[in-house]
Amino acid sequence: MAEAWVRAFIEDTASKLVAINTENPPGREREAASFFAEKAAEQGLRARLVSHGGDRASALVEVVWGEGPTVVFNSHLDTVPAGPVGRWSFHPFETGVKNGYLCGRGSADAKGCLASMLAAVAALGRLENLSGRVVLMAVADEEVEGLGSLSLVKELDRMDYVVVGEPTSLKICVASRGRVEVSVEFLGKPAHASVPEKGVNAVTAAAKAAVALAKMERGFGKRDAFIGRSSAAVTMFEGGLKSNVIPDSARLTVDYRTVDESPKQALKTITSSIKKVLSSKTPFKAAITSAAPPFKTDVNSRLVKACREAVSEAGLKPVLTGLRAVTDMNRIAKHRRVDGVIMGPGDLSLAHGFREKVAVSELVKAAEIYRRIVENLLL
Numbered sequence: 397m398a399e400a401w402v403r404a405f406i407e408d409t410a411s412k413l414v415a416i417n418t419e420n421p422p423g424r425e426r427e428a429a430s431f432f433a434e435k436a437a438e439q440g441l442r443a444r445l446v447s448h449g450g451d452r453a454s455a456l457v458e459v460v461w462g463e464g465p466t467v468v469f470n471s472h473l474d475t476v477p478a479g480p481v482g483r484w485s486f487h488p489f490e491t492g493v494k495n496g497y498l499c500g501r502g503s504a505d506a507k508g509c510l511a512s513m514l515a516a517v518a519a520l521g522r523l524e525n526l527s528g529r530v531v532l533m534a535v536a537d538e539e540v541e542g543l544g545s546l547s548l549v550k551e552l553d554r555m556d557y558v559v560v561g562e563p564t565s566l567k568i569c570v571a572s573r574g575r576v577e578v579s580v581e582f583l584g585k586p587a588h589a590s591v592p593e594k595g596v597n598a599v600t601a602a603a604k605a606a607v608a609l610a611k612m613e614r615g616f617g618k619r620d621a622f623i624g625r626s627s628a629a630v631t632m633f634e635g636g637l638k639s640n641v642i643p644d645s646a647r648l649t650v651d652y653r654t655v656d657e658s659p660k661q662a663l664k665t666i667t668s669s670i671k672k673v674l675s676s677k678t679p680f681k682a683a684i685t686s687a688a689p690p691f692k693t694d695v696n697s698r699l700v701k702a703c704r705e706a707v708s709e710a711g712l713k714p715v716l717t718g719l720r721a722v723t724d725m726n727r728i729a730k731h732r733r734v735d736g737v738i739m740g741p742g743d744l745s746l747a748h749g750f751r752e753k754v755a756v757s758e759l760v761k762a763a764e765i766y767r768r769i770v771e772n773l774l775l
Contacts, residue, residue: 400472402515406759407456410511411492413473420474424538425544428473432510432534433457437490439518444549447544448536456551456575456694457514457532459521464528464556467770468515470545470724471561472538475502476748482531483750497753499716499749499771500761504742509533512741512759516766529554541689545724549731557699557773559766560725560732563742563754566712568764569702570737571622572719574654574690574726576662579647580605580670580682583735586637586644595642599635601678602646606630608673609650609666620655622718623690628652649685653720659687688726698773699735706768710761719744739765 409432411619416428429445433455436443443457452471478488478501486494489500498508517532531552535544549555561568582602587595615625628650635646652662667682674680693700695716704714741762742754 402519402763403756403760405515405518406511406763407493407498407506407756408500410503410508410759413507413511414492414498414502415489417489418456418474419477420442420504420528420537420539423474423536424451425473426451427612429453429534431456431490432473432514436514436517436532439521441517441521446551448543448547452536452543454536454548455534456548457517457534459517460528460529461774462528464774465528465533465556466552467773468533468552468555468558469517469561469766470533470558470728471506471509471513471537471690472535472544472724473507473510473747474536474539475505476539478651478724478748485675485751486754492528492673493756496757497755498759499753501752503752504563505747505752506561506563506740506742508754508759509563509740509762512762513561513766515763516770519767520770526771528774535724535740543728544726545727549728555732555734557771558725558728558736560723560738561735561740562719562723562727562738563744563747564717564719564739565743566707566741566758566765567715567728567741568700568707568715568737568739569719570695570700570716571620571692571736572690572721572723572726573623574682575688576654576659577686578650578663578682579685580666580680580737582646582678582680584642584644584646584678586672587642589640589642592642593645596677597644598646598678601680602633602635602648602765604673605670606633606648608669612669615729617657618654620718622716623655623720626653626655626657654690656690659684688722689730691726691729693736696733699737702769702772703737703739705772706765709768710764712761
């Protein structure tokens with residue numbers, strides 16, 4: 397396909413996707429998923445909506461040439477909340493393309509990427525000399541629990557290669573840290589605030605624990621060449637019943653990013669750190685509330701080789717890197733053994749912020765790279 401067509405298709409598709417509010421929570425991806433499936437069908441592609449109940453849905457698009465490997469493209473329709481519109485320098489949903497950039501919430505993370513993937517699959521759908529299948533997942537709920545990807549994984553009998561689209565500036569991410577969320581409940585003894593010595597202050601205990609855990613924010617443990625070291629941070633603090641009552645309960649939420657630790661090892665590390673600063677007067681209970689494993693692929697794998705070749709063929713220098721955040725790649729790998737990478741257009745530092753945007757020229761380049769990856773794998 398001509399580059400002019402690709403650019404026009406991406407600008408139109410991505411602008412309309414950004415205009416559909418899919419903030420998560422609550423999600424509301426059905427309208428965006430339906431639009432995406434319709435755009436795919438207009439290009440002669442097989443597309444269908446996969447409902448997750450209520451206003452939640454994902455879109456599944458595929459091209460089949462016959463026997464051979466299955467290449468999966470995956471990226472997400474949902475976004476983080478836009479926040480106050482007045483803090484944006486442009487409207488987060490209505491700006492569209494401005495001065496060569498796709499602007500707004502979800503432009504970089506990751507609706508622009510989805511438009512690039514769809515343009516690539518549309519181009520591939522016109523070829524007849526490939527062997528295998530390409531599947532494109534436009535999924536719900538990546539920003540929270542991964543409902544879309546976990547549901548669509550069950551729809552496929554085969555997944556050989558997976559490319560997850562996230563803003564990596566078109567660098568090839570071969571690893572990403574895992575995430576373990578831990579809830580820690582502190583149990584004290586209530587008393588009137590005028591006689592605090594009669595009680596045991598759970599909020600004070602939680603505060604001491606939070607200060608101790610803050611040391612883990614800087615990173616600890618062995619360093620991985622691609623994703624650095626593990627880290628942990630207290631991200632939520634709850635406690636207290638009434639302003640004149642010594643609190644008998646408090647709760648911390650700890651976000652633990654793992655390099656190679658298991659969830660049980662992460663829990664043990666947090667528990668040990670807290671025990672060092674608390675007396676036995678304040679018991680606490682720590683429990684894992686969610687977990688996604690770290691992901692790592694072989695840098696010499698066939699997919700990584702195909703990605704490096706595709707990037708070079710598109711006129712860029714291939715760069716292998718890692719991602720410190722969790723994506724749907726972590727969730728997919730938890731349930732399927734796959735050869736996978738994380739790669740997409742856009743600057744991660746602009747995602748989730750008030751200046752989120754991505755260059756249209758980078759979206760066009762991404763479409764070319766995605767197309768070449770499939771050709772390198774399925775020709």
